[in-house]
Amino acid sequence: xxEKTPNVNPDLSDIRASSDIRASSDIRASSDIRASSDIxxxxxxxxxxxxxxxxxxxxxxTHADCELIAAGCELRAVAAGALLLVEGDTGDxxxxxxxxxxxxxxxxxxxxxxxxxxxxxxxxxxxxxxxxSSDNTRRASVRSLCDSHVIVVPKAVFLHxxxxxxxxxxxxxxVHHRQDKQxxxxxxxxxxxxxxxxxxxxxxxxxxxxxxGQVIVAxxxxxxxxxxxxSGSVKRSRVxxxxxxxxxxxxxxxxxxxxxxxxxxxxxxxxxxxxxVELVTFDREQFLQATAEVPELHExxxxxxxxxxxxxxxxxxxxxxFRGQPAIVTVVRLxxxxxxxxxxxxxxxxxSASLEIPPDAECExxxxxxxxxxxxxxxxxxxGELMRVHVEGPWEExxxxxxxxxxxxxxxxxxxxxxxxxxxxxxxxPAQLARGPEAILCECLGLTxxxxxxxxxxxxxxxxxxxxxxxxxxxxxxxxxxIAALLSSTGQVVVLSKEIEVTSDVRSFRLTPCVExxxxxxxxxxxxxxxxxxxxVVISAEIDGAWVQRPYTIxxxxxxxxxxxxxxxxxxxxxxxxxxxxxxxxPRLKLSHxxxxxxxxxxxxxxxxxxxxxxxxTPALAIARSIAEEQSDQTLHIDYSARTQVDFAYRSELDxxxxxxxxxxxxxxxxxxxxxxxxxxxQAIHARLPGARYLLCGPQGYMEVAQEMLLEAGxxxxxxxxxxxxxxxxxxxDTTSLRSAGKNLHLIATxxxxxxxxxxxxxxxxxxxxxxxxQLDGYRIATGxxxxxxxxxxxxxxxxxxxxxxxxxxxxxxxxTAARWHSASSVLAPVLLYLHxxxxxxxxxxxxxxxxxxxxxxxxxxxxxxxxLERRQRFQRxxxxxxxxxxxxxxxxxxxxxxxxLAYK
Numbered sequence: 001x002x003e004k005t006p007n008v009n010p011d012l013s014d015i016r017a018s019s020d021i022r023a024s025s026d027i028r029a030s031s032d033i034r035a036s037s038d039i040x041x042x043x044x045x046x047x048x049x050x051x052x053x054x055x056x057x058x059x060x061x062t063h064a065d066c067e068l069i070a071a072g073c074e075l076r077a078v079a080a081g082a083l084l085l086v087e088g089d090t091g092d093x094x095x096x097x098x099x100x101x102x103x104x105x106x107x108x109x110x111x112x113x114x115x116x117x118x119x120x121x122x123x124x125x126x127x128x129x130x131x132x133s134s135d136n137t138r139r140a141s142v143r144s145l146c147d148s149h150v151i152v153v154p155k156a157v158f159l160h161x162x163x164x165x166x167x168x169x170x171x172x173x174x175v176h177h178r179q180d181k182q183x184x185x186x187x188x189x190x191x192x193x194x195x196x197x198x199x200x201x202x203x204x205x206x207x208x209x210x211x212x213g214q215v216i217v218a219x220x221x222x223x224x225x226x227x228x229x230x231s232g233s234v235k236r237s238r239v240x241x242x243x244x245x246x247x248x249x250x251x252x253x254x255x256x257x258x259x260x261x262x263x264x265x266x267x268x269x270x271x272x273x274x275x276x277v278e279l280v281t282f283d284r285e286q287f288l289q290a291t292a293e294v295p296e297l298h299e300x301x302x303x304x305x306x307x308x309x310x311x312x313x314x315x316x317x318x319x320x321x322f323r324g325q326p327a328i329v330t331v332v333r334l335x336x337x338x339x340x341x342x343x344x345x346x347x348x349x350x351x352s353a354s355l356e357i358p359p360d361a362e363c364e365x366x367x368x369x370x371x372x373x374x375x376x377x378x379x380x381x382x383x384g385e386l387m388r389v390h391v392e393g394p395w396e397e398x399x400x401x402x403x404x405x406x407x408x409x410x411x412x413x414x415x416x417x418x419x420x421x422x423x424x425x426x427x428x429x430p431a432q433l434a435r436g437p438e439a440i441l442c443e444c445l446g447l448t449x450x451x452x453x454x455x456x457x458x459x460x461x462x463x464x465x466x467x468x469x470x471x472x473x474x475x476x477x478x479x480x481x482x483i484a485a486l487l488s489s490t491g492q493v494v495v496l497s498k499e500i501e502v503t504s505d506v507r508s509f510r511l512t513p514c515v516e517x518x519x520x521x522x523x524x525x526x527x528x529x530x531x532x533x534x535x536x537v538v539i540s541a542e543i544d545g546a547w548v549q550r551p552y553t554i555x556x557x558x559x560x561x562x563x564x565x566x567x568x569x570x571x572x573x574x575x576x577x578x579x580x581x582x583x584x585x586x587p588r589l590k591l592s593h594x595x596x597x598x599x600x601x602x603x604x605x606x607x608x609x610x611x612x613x614x615x616x617x618t619p620a621l622a623i624a625r626s627i628a629e630e631q632s633d634q635t636l637h638i639d640y641s642a643r644t645q646v647d648f649a650y651r652s653e654l655d656x657x658x659x660x661x662x663x664x665x666x667x668x669x670x671x672x673x674x675x676x677x678x679x680x681x682x683q684a685i686h687a688r689l690p691g692a693r694y695l696l697c698g699p700q701g702y703m704e705v706a707q708e709m710l711l712e713a714g715x716x717x718x719x720x721x722x723x724x725x726x727x728x729x730x731x732x733x734d735t736t737s738l739r740s741a742g743k744n745l746h747l748i749a750t751x752x753x754x755x756x757x758x759x760x761x762x763x764x765x766x767x768x769x770x771x772x773x774x775q776l777d778g779y780r781i782a783t784g785x786x787x788x789x790x791x792x793x794x795x796x797x798x799x800x801x802x803x804x805x806x807x808x809x810x811x812x813x814x815x816x817t818a819a820r821w822h823s824a825s826s827v828l829a830p831v832l833l834y835l836h837x838x839x840x841x842x843x844x845x846x847x848x849x850x851x852x853x854x855x856x857x858x859x860x861x862x863x864x865x866x867x868x869l870e871r872r873q874r875f876q877r878x879x880x881x882x883x884x885x886x887x888x889x890x891x892x893x894x895x896x897x898x899x900x901x902l903a904y905k
Contacts, residue, residue, distance in 0.1 A: 083144075094158055600693070637689060
């Protein structure tokens, strides 16, 4: 209750004046409300005029003016829990706090959002509704948190004070501007309101100020915080080919950084202050906890994710309302400067998008309605062009129809009439029709779906990328729609077939392809693509109507195509990991094809050292399993760090693999027992395994320290690779060349010697002493025999690869060793030829010698030069078509030359 008392001098003390009366801009409120016993017992008697003089609002008044104003005021006691102001009431008085604590809050829907806590003497409240420029309506409510006392200033007295000092109006203008900003954000911004509700209990947000031109977030920065624009403008831009491309401008209430945080990827655009900007910032851990705990925030981010997925991310996002319901409003700017306005209702399946329609345009609506399933679909056209789309309820074609609206594609009237009857505007997507891995997508070039998806797996995310990588769409263009539909696919549908508990907070999930339904019936499960040891996949799970995506390293053997395994550690604030562990219902899952450049090539047989920590052990596990499955003799050493002995995932399996295979070794470090990886350990590994390739995976700090120690120990930078997940289509943050400096030197030496041989022959630079020796029969027979033996040895590798069972496994292992010698010995070819003959010869011998030199140069340029798997395979096919027939021809010609040489001698 509110109790009025006579206008007398109160017995008051601890009147705390503040020169900085906080405006109602802080969204946080303490969860520890002080009780009335916290208020000090008054010991000094002060007049109301002295109290008003300590109020910043009236600080510009003279002492005489304060006495005049105080004469028209009264004191009031407000009991704990009583309402001092009620939102929506008419205002006829304002208040100055003497002691106690007040709380300003606003009702938004069913929620109370705390705007400010007022607990310092001299604070003023409620004056806005008294201004003649206002509608006299309270915009928020105020309650007392404990027994409090206030000075009541009637409206007439307050207006008289404003006339006495213009500075009062100036002060109110500053304060009310900030109040308007906050009230507007609370009313309009779903994300701001959700964060405010969460922050009432924790007080984790902070305010930041940026001047025009300051960089808030740089392109490529890791996600560290989420930002809400309280005031000002923020420019989001990206640098391409040296030029800045502005993607969007963010204003009051808009947010950025949330999707990068949820997807755990670097920022794909910079955020720069376009004007003076005030931001409310939530750090990473706080935001992830809020996402997990606040349903409204989760729904909001899910809606934003759907908007970005449908529009390619190049949109401007606002919070708003659609038919009285909270909605995400996005603006997509088209190439002709027209705009498409899109509304997504956050907590319901309602979508509405529209182009600007001229007032005199004659439009036609095509409507499909199914009241039983609560489905409504309306397409509005003008001269056959789609102008507006309104959808209520699910529609699997929505993303493609949205693309038609953005592309302004013409629609046939027959298709629109069929839509009115069936609700379907489009038939099965070209990607659905081309389901088989060997289905031809590009008839002109004979490109299969497997080839196109392999390019997508290695980073191609646009039609331009695929055209550059594979040549698709560059001849007749008929495959454009098919490949575009394949690009828009979100993944392969899989089912969870097995769950394995590894440790208390680590589990493995095995995923199996399942039958997908299409319009004309069911189709068989699409086979999984083979992976490379160390690659990852993106798992998509439908949670509360929204698709959530996360990358996970593949831990199943690389050659396994019947099922795919991922190993997941449950994090405290990990949204998808917690959901996978609990799974309140049967999950709907999609699985991308293998991705990433963090992998080893088993065919190279190079020594690999994995320095891993925590759940970062997953690539090492995949590599070890792949080596065991292939019976490879490739050397692998794993140095595995975890907090305690019980935290080592798959320790028993790793121990079994190491015991069974001499080329696999594992070392464990329990960091809780201070068994940390140090420089001496790294130097010992480097000394034992010189020339090894190092793969680092684990927490960011662990990888950075390990990388520094490796470089200090003398390991070359190109031999060290860190696993950092990045969005498809972006360059890895830290990748290395697959080829070592030694292999590059071998290539340069071989090509250099071959070129030198051709040049010295053309310029007749042959050494006289060597030329003289070549006139001797014994010398020519000896060097010729070496050349014949060299050519014969080069056929040893093809022999091993062509040998079938029962010696296949043994020959496969021998072939790896022979492959290294086959490549390394090529540098001897021009040397042996020079020793045998400094000249190419004439006629028959000229053809043989020239073909020998050119084929040696072709052989030196092998496939390991190329990192991209699809381009490597294409290059390998062409390379074999040249190298193998040339080798056969050289062998035949060399044998004929040997017969003639011996016959004539």
